Amino acid sequence: MNKSIKQPVVLTVAGFDPSGGAGILADVKTMSAFGCFGVAAITSITFQNTQRVFGKVDLDIESLRRQLMPLFDDFEIAAIKTGMLPTAQVNREIAAMIRARSIPVVVIDPVLTSTVGDDLVDDDAANAIMEDLVPLASVVTPNIAEAGRLARLDIGSTNDVRRAAEAFLRRGAGAVLITGGDVDDDELSTDLLLDASGSTVYSTERVKSTNTHGTGCTLASALACLLARGLSLRVAIPIAKQYIAAAIHQAPGLGTGNGPLKHFLFGFDGEKPDSPD
Ligand code: PLP
Numbered sequence: 001m002n003k004s005i006k007q008p009v010v011l012t013v014a015g016f017d018p019s020g021g022a023g024i025l026a027d028v029k030t031m032s033a034f035g036c037f038g039v040a041a042i043t044s045i046t047f048q049n050t051q052r053v054f055g056k057v058d059l060d061i062e063s064l065r066r067q068l069m070p071l072f073d074d075f076e077i078a079a080i081k082t083g084m085l086p087t088a089q090v091n092r093e094i095a096a097m098i099r100a101r102s103i104p105v106v107v108i109d110p111v112l113t114s115t116v117g118d119d120l121v122d123d124d125a126a127n128a129i130m131e132d133l134v135p136l137a138s139v140v141t142p143n144i145a146e147a148g149r150l151a152r153l154d155i156g157s158t159n160d161v162r163r164a165a166e167a168f169l170r171r172g173a174g175a176v177l178i179t180g181g182d183v184d185d186d187e188l189s190t191d192l193l194l195d196a197s198g199s200t201v202y203s204t205e206r207v208k209s210t211n212t213h214g215t216g217c218t219l220a221s222a223l224a225c226l227l228a229r230g231l232s233l234r235v236a237i238p239i240a241k242q243y244i245a246a247a248i249h250q251a252p253g254l255g256t257g258n259g260p261l262k263h264f265l266f267g268f269d270g271e272k273p274d275s276p277d
Helices: 023-033 061-074 088-099 123-136 144-151 158-170 215-228 233-249
Strands: 009-016 037-048 053-058 077-082 105-108 175-178 188-195 198-205
Touching: 009 023, 009 061, 009 215, 023 037, 023 215, 037 061, 061 088, 077 215, 088 123, 105 123, 105 215, 123 144, 144 158, 144 175, 158 175, 158 188, 175 233, 188 233, 198 233, 215 233
Parallel strands: 009 037, 009 077, 077 105
Antiparallel strands: 037 053, 175 188, 188 198
């Protein structure tokens, strides 16, 4: 009998985006693409499509506990990745759950707004990310706007990006990756990694596209999987960035607004297969 190789179980705690581009659907697709087994707990049901967010219903703490406890009781969680955590109370609850267990990899993606700019979490939640979750993080993955809001800095220069990164380390994060995908640069997408061993800048060619819905969720999930598989951050980041660039490049062009990525780059994509004759 063939013994199957165990896939690392990676847990996402995030919002549900029914249009499939962001949130837990993007996370679990990414986890499958990276050979991990994705399990998920929903923090909020958002109402949205590729054009805009129409509203949301946040789940209460009891519903969150009742999703998570059976998972913690049953699986060995190799990595946890957090996304949209809508209230301070939810942030504190997730932090307490992480502290009570030894989860080897903790990736905190501090989601504050949707791709098109709607607020997804309240101000207290933003403060709680910094106070409660950042100190537990193996890596935090804010974009420039999120980094500025969380570190309370107006980011206008690369020096400011560095100062914001330092604020995350002072809070106790193991590492911070500030992503520059949203910055106005026609040529490059540049990210800054800072950890105890210093800083590294990662630049990849910018893929010009409106199909960028869920890039933050996808990057953080890819990193959680690669770290769960034992890769170092400095090896994992270029792989995750290349994956995002290809997933944008090959985006399926769905919806009329900010479209989703192609998470399965090499899978069956709906083309009629050649007949064998
Ligand atoms: N999480 C949820 C539930 C969302 O709806 C969104 C954006 O709409 C995000 C996270 C953030 O998306 P992105 O990965 O594009 O930053």
